[in-house]
Amino acid sequence: MSKILLINPDPIPRVLPPLGISYIAEVLQKNSHKVEILDIGFEKKINLENVDFIGITATTLIYLDAKSIIKKIKKINPEIPIIIGGTHASILPDFVLKDSDADAVVVGEGEFIFLEIANKNIKAEGIIYAPIVNNLDDIPFLTYSYLDIKKYFNYEGTDRIRWSLPQPSIAMVGTRGCPYSCTFCASKSLFGKIVRFRSVENIMEEIDFLIKKHKIKSIYFYDDTLTLRKKWMDELCNELKKRDLKWICGTRVDAVDKKMLIKMKNSGCKYISYGVESGSNRMLKDVIKKGVTIEKAEEIIKLTDKIGIGIIANYMFGIPGETEEDLKLTLKAVKRIPADAAEFSIFIPLPGTELATNLDWTQYSSKENPYHVKSKIHTEEFSEKIAYYHSKSIKSFYFSPKFLMRQTKMIFRPKQLFFAFKSL
Ligand code: SF4
Structure with a gap:
């Protein structure tokens, strides 16, 4: 079992939980891995205790936020592999791999590739191409058990x-x-x-x-x-x-x-x-x-x-x-x-x-x-x-x-x- 921290670097709190990383969390949790979602809009403190690897997502507009969080984590613990995914990394994988301190870039729909990494079948390094999920029903639906959903409801x-x-x-x-x-x-x-x-x-x-x-x-x-x-x-x-x-x-x-x-x-x-x-x-x-x-x-x-x-x-x-x-x-x-x-x-x-x-x-x-x-x-x-x-x-x-x-x-x-x- 791996422990994975998934980060949404958006500094602005949103009224709805982040969908993309929630899907990844769901797949990991269903397969007996321990997952936590950290939504920077609500919580700035990053707890790296026993974390095996980190996934961070970014659109183009919040890529610089993701980049600075990666830098901060690497300063605290350079050993924990960090994988960046999301729209910006998927479209510009070479640029993002060079430009950020991330160890790996996931291109495409990350759900099952993150599972392969957690299962230690794939190493978290370089550019990793995720195959398209043909049948969307294969992705488990969202239960939000890995985040505090009440904070979104109350915001x-x-x-x-x-x-x-x-x-x-x-x-x-x-x-x-x-x-x-x-x-x-x-x-x-x-x-x-x-x-x-x-x-x-x-x-x-x-x-x-x-x-x-x-x-x-x-x-x-x-x-x-x-x-x-x-x-x-x-x-x-x-x-x-x-x-x-x-x-x-x-x-x-x-x-x-x-x-x-x-x-x-x-x-x-x-x-x-x-x-x-x-x-x-x-x-x-x-x-x-x-x-x-x-x-x-x-x-x-x-x-x-x-x-x-x-x-x-x-x-x-x-x-x-x-x-x-x-x-x-x-x-x-x-x-x-x-x-x-x-x-x-x-x-x-x-x-x-x-x-x-x-x-x-x-x-x-x-x-x-x-x-x-x-x-x-x-x-x-x-x-x-x-x-x-x-x-x-x-x-x-x-x-x-x-x-x-x-x-x-x-x-x-x-x-x-x-x-x-x-x-x-
Ligand atoms: S390409 Fe599709 S998703 Fe994008 S703006 Fe046009 S209709 Fe909307």
Whole structure:
């Protein structure tokens, strides 16, 4: 039996437990290994007593946090092997192996490779390629017995949507992979274009366990596009309806129709998060390669609204090739499209995405990691325009009478209000 410490280096506490390392913990524990999850957002103290090896995960945005934790551990005890995995390491394994003090990098889905390492069949060194998990039902469902789940349930956070859902909530995925090729997204580099589905039966086993053990009342489905397969979705909705849960998911406007939306609503779907991205069809078609028009996005979002499902709309500003005309069109879309919440992000080139591949990285300079340097895609003058339209879109959204009227169905707490307006 090995003792394994799995670390989530994200310094910001989150309202939901980290999914990726929880899956690894579950596989290890089911196979008689001792596992603990350390979530740095909640607990900074690292206990290395009797630890045989450490796994640490990182997306691009928290890679530097992971790197400094690895350094700190190596100073305390250089003998304990450290394996880094997650999106950043999977896409840039050579860079991460050289750049960090980790002993090994796991590329891909880590569940069964970590088990091989714990069973001492594979050494924790160099780059280790994990085979894709073809049947997602082979991965045991999440029981969260290796972490203190109450701290997530009790953490208030800043998410307004969460407080309009019955609590406690839990995160879940029913699928892995996305067949689309949006140029800003790294999904296909990570999970491939072939979508794998858990069986509905397997998902329900997990949900029933979590209802019984942790009294969960709502679910965040973190799938890239939950509604891809109609028959599967139909089955999922039938089963969710029986459990009387509220749930939220993300999908594409061309992956739902009226019949499906009604079914989703009747089975407890409270919100759908849609990636609108841009109000400009030129950007959507030629640059983002989203495969949908702004008219289609508007039509489906209005239909979703009419059916009574809440909307979270996601917009992006500063995409390479964007002009002031495109930014104006996005601002207009923000004003037109109904939503209960919105995410307004400034484009960051992420490794593994088509837009990042096409960038000239020689423009970037950083001693640490080029992916953390602010994008130099646009001129200073145009960057100011991006900032202007970004801020104007946020203000137009939050101060519109339409938005304020919609808030009656959401629970506002003073802290949530503060964070909602802080970004203005
Ligand atoms: S943005 Fe969404 S739809 Fe597009 S590739 Fe990524 S996961 Fe798929």
